[in-house]
Amino acid sequence: xxxxxxAYLFVAGEPVMPAEIAKTMQVHPDDVAEALNExxxxxxxxxxxxxxxxLAHGYQMATREEHAEDIAKLLDPPGKANRLxxxxxxxxxxxxxxxxxxxAEIESVRGVASDGVLRTLLEKKMVYExxxxxxxxxxxxxxxxxxxxxxxxxxxxxxxxxxxxxxxDEDVTARHVIEQAAGLISE
Amino acid sequence: xxxxxxAYLFVAGEPVMPAEIAKTMQVHPDDVAEALNExxxxxxxxxxxxxxxxLAHGYQMATREEHAEDIAKLLDPPGKANRLxxxxxxxxxxxxxxxxxxxAEIESVRGVASDGVLRTLLEKKMVYExxxxxxxxxxxxxxxxxxxxxxxxxxxxxxxxxxxxxxxDEDVTARHVIEQAAGLISE
Amino acid sequence: MKLMAVALPILNLPVFEGPLDLxxxxxxxxxxxxxxxxxxxxxxxxxxxxxxxxxxxxTLAGEFFVMAATLLEIKSxxxxxxPPSDSDEDAGVDPREEIAQRLIDYERFKxxxxxxxxxxxxxARLFFRGQGAYGDEYELPVEFGTVSAASLLSALSKVxxxxxxxDHQITSVRRHRLTLRLAMHKLLACVKENGxxxxxxxxxxxxxxxxxxxxxxxxxxxLEMLRQAMVRVEQAAVFAPIMIYSQDLAGGSxxx
Numbered sequence: 001x002x003x004x005x006x007a008y009l010f011v012a013g014e015p016v017m018p019a020e021i022a023k024t025m026q027v028h029p030d031d032v033a034e035a036l037n038e039x040x041x042x043x044x045x046x047x048x049x050x051x052x053x054x055l056a057h058g059y060q061m062a063t064r065e066e067h068a069e070d071i072a073k074l075l076d077p078p079g080k081a082n083r084l085x086x087x088x089x090x091x092x093x094x095x096x097x098x099x100x101x102x103x104a105e106i107e108s109v110r111g112v113a114s115d116g117v118l119r120t121l122l123e124k125k126m127v128y129e130x131x132x133x134x135x136x137x138x139x140x141x142x143x144x145x146x147x148x149x150x151x152x153x154x155x156x157x158x159x160x161x162x163x164x165x166x167x168x169d170e171d172v173t174a175r176h177v178i179e180q181a182a183g184l185i186s187e
Numbered sequence: 188x189x190x191x192x193x194a195y196l197f198v199a200g201e202p203v204m205p206a207e208i209a210k211t212m213q214v215h216p217d218d219v220a221e222a223l224n225e226x227x228x229x230x231x232x233x234x235x236x237x238x239x240x241x242l243a244h245g246y247q248m249a250t251r252e253e254h255a256e257d258i259a260k261l262l263d264p265p266g267k268a269n270r271l272x273x274x275x276x277x278x279x280x281x282x283x284x285x286x287x288x289x290x291a292e293i294e295s296v297r298g299v300a301s302d303g304v305l306r307t308l309l310e311k312k313m314v315y316e317x318x319x320x321x322x323x324x325x326x327x328x329x330x331x332x333x334x335x336x337x338x339x340x341x342x343x344x345x346x347x348x349x350x351x352x353x354x355x356d357e358d359v360t361a362r363h364v365i366e367q368a369a370g371l372i373s374e
Numbered sequence: 375m376k377l378m379a380v381a382l383p384i385l386n387l388p389v390f391e392g393p394l395d396l397x398x399x400x401x402x403x404x405x406x407x408x409x410x411x412x413x414x415x416x417x418x419x420x421x422x423x424x425x426x427x428x429x430x431x432x433t434l435a436g437e438f439f440v441m442a443a444t445l446l447e448i449k450s451x452x453x454x455x456x457p458p459s460d461s462d463e464d465a466g467v468d469p470r471e472e473i474a475q476r477l478i479d480y481e482r483f484k485x486x487x488x489x490x491x492x493x494x495x496x497x498a499r500l501f502f503r504g505q506g507a508y509g510d511e512y513e514l515p516v517e518f519g520t521v522s523a524a525s526l527l528s529a530l531s532k533v534x535x536x537x538x539x540x541d542h543q544i545t546s547v548r549r550h551r552l553t554l555r556l557a558m559h560k561l562l563a564c565v566k567e568n569g570x571x572x573x574x575x576x577x578x579x580x581x582x583x584x585x586x587x588x589x590x591x592x593x594x595x596x597l598e599m600l601r602q603a604m605v606r607v608e609q610a611a612v613f614a615p616i617m618i619y620s621q622d623l624a625g626g627s628x629x630x
Contacts, residue, residue, distance in 0.1 A: 006236030007250035013504035049193030063194035074195045077211040083515035093530035104616045137609030161527040200503045255499035280486040299392030340497030
C-alpha cells in the first residue's frame with residue numbers, strides 16, 4: 001500500500017486526496033491517511049531531496065526548500081534550448097487556435113487540469129494574460145505572445161496551419177457551428 | 188549533490204543527462220554520473236514505489252512495474268494507449284538495425300510498400316529524416332529518434348536485442364545456413 | 375420464411391503481410407531449409423494460394439504477383455538444363471539464392487516483432503511524473519526550433535480526438551446532432567438536478583459531450599444561457615472550479 005501511494009504521489013503531480021484513493025482502491029480512507037502519514041515521516045527521516053507536504057486538503061510530493069535555487073538553475077540553464085512537454089504543447093495549441101481563452105476552456109477541451117502547464121507556458125513567455133472574460137468570476141483570458149510566433153517561425157497568427165482538416169469528415173453544419181462558436185468566444 | 192539530483196530527477200519529468208547537469212552545476216560529468224548511479228542503487232535497495240531507470244541516454248524517475256495496474260486505475264487515463272501495429276514494428280525494426288535507411292531499402296526487406304507505415308512512424312516520432320542518400324534521386328534516409336529509445340525502454344541502440352537471438356531455438360543447420368547467408372549479404 | 379444465410383466454408387488461412395510472409399510460411403510448412411527450397415512445389419502452392427484469394431474476391435496487392443513471376447522465373451531456370459558453362463563463376467550460381475537470402479533477411483526482422491512488442495509493453499508499465507496530464511502516452515518534451523507550427527495543429531487535433539473517444543463513447547453510427555436548443559435544455563436539466571450544489575463547469579462540458587462538436591455546442595449553450603440570465607456562473611478564486619447555478623434557485627439558497 002505504502003509503495004503504491006508513493007508511486008501515485010509521484011505520478012499525480014497535484015495534491016492527492018486520501019478519500020479519492022480509498023474509493024478507487026476500495027479501502028478505508030483512514031488506512032490511506034495513515035499510510036500517507038507514515039510515508040511522510042519516512043521521507044522526513046530519510047532526509048533526501050524530496051518531501052511529502054500537506055497542501056490543499058491533500059498530500060503532495062515536492063522537492064525540499066533548500067534546493068530551490070539549484071533546481072531552478074538546472075531546469076532553465078542559460079543557453080539551453082527550451083523544451084515543451086506534451087501537455088504544454090497541447091495547451092499551447094489550444095491557446096493558439098482558440099485565443100483568447102480561459103484555463104477552464106482549455107481544461108474542457110483537454111479533459112485534465114491545465115493550470116500547471118499554463119504556468120509553464122507563462123514562464124516560457126509563450127502566452128500572456130490578455131484580458132479578463134466578461135463573465136461572472138472574470139477569469140483571465142490567455143493569448144499567445146510575439147515570442148510564440150518567433151519560436152514557431154510564424155509571421156502572424158494567420159500563418160498557423162489551417163484547422164480545416166479536422167472537419168474533413170464532418171459536414172458543413174459542423175463547420176458552421178464551430179465558426180459560430182469561435183465568433184462567440186472571441187466576442 | 189545526491190539530494191539535489193534526486194530533487195531534479197523528480198521535477199524534470201524527462202530523462203536527465205549527466206553532461207547537462209555537470210555543465211550547469213560546474214562539476215565533472217563523471218561525478219554526476221557516479222552520484223546518479225549511487226542514487227539508482229539506493230532506490231533499488233529501498234524497494235519503495237519508485238525507481239530510477241536509464242532511458243534515451245539519460246536517467247529518469249519512474250514508478251515500479253508491479254504497480255502499473257493500480258496506478259492506471261488511480262489515474263484513470265482517458266483511453267487505452269495505442270500500440271504500434273505489427274507492420275509498423277517490422278518497419279521500425281529494419282530502421283533500428285539498418286539506420287540510416289531509405290524507404291526503398293525497407294521495402295526490399297519487407298517485400299511490401301512501406302510508405303504508409305513509415306508515415307505513422309514519423310507521426311509517432313519514432314523515426315526522423317536523418318539525411319539524404321547520395322544516389323540519383325537523393326532519397327531520404329531515416330533513423331530512429333530518442334523517442335524511439337524511450338518508447339521501448341532503451342537507453343542506447345546498443346540495448347536492442349541482438350539480431351542473432353532468434354537462432355536460439357533453431358538447429359545448427361539453420362544457423363549454418365543463416366551464417367552463410369549473412370556472409371553473402373555483407374559481401 | 376426467412377432466408378437462411380449460407381455459411382461459407384471456413385478457410386483457415388492466416389493473413390499474410392506480404393509475399394515474403396506467405397513464402398516463408400510455405401517454406402516453414404515443409405520444414406525445409408531456406409537455402410534448399412523445393413521450388414516447383416512451393417511455386418505451385420504459392421500460385422494456388424493467390425488463386426484462392428482471388429476466388430474469395432480479396433484484393434491482392436501487386437507485390438504478390440511480382441513474387442509469383444519471380445518464382446516462375448526461378449522455376450523455369452531450375453527446369454532448364456544447365457547451359458554449358460563458359461566460366462567457373464557462372465556454374466555454381468543457384469537461381470534460388472537471391473530469394474533465399476531475402477527470406478532469411480525477412481525472417482530475422484519478422485522475428486524481432488514479438489521482442490519489440492515485449493519491450494513496448496514492459497516500458498508501458500512505467501509511469502512518469504505528471505502522467506495524468508499526458509493522457510494516453512508519455513512523450514519526450516520537444517525542443518523549440520524542432521517544433522513546427524504543424525505540430526501545434528497535430529497536438530490540437532489529438533486533444534480533440536481524445537475528447538471524441540471518451541469512456542462513454544457511443545458505438546452506434548454517430549449521426550445525432552446536438553442542436554443549440556437541445557444543448558441548452560440538457561445543460562439546464564443538469565444544472566437544476568445539482569440544485570444549490572451547483573454544477574462544475576468542466577463536468578458540464580465533458581460529462582455528456584463526447585464529440586468535440588458536442589463540447590462546442592454545450593459551451594455555446596452555456597454562453598447563450600448566461601446571456602439570457604437563465605444560469606449564474608461563479609468562481610471562488612482564480613483556477614478554482616467554475617460553478618454553474620440555476621437562477622431559479624437564487625431565492626432558495628438565500629433562504630438558508
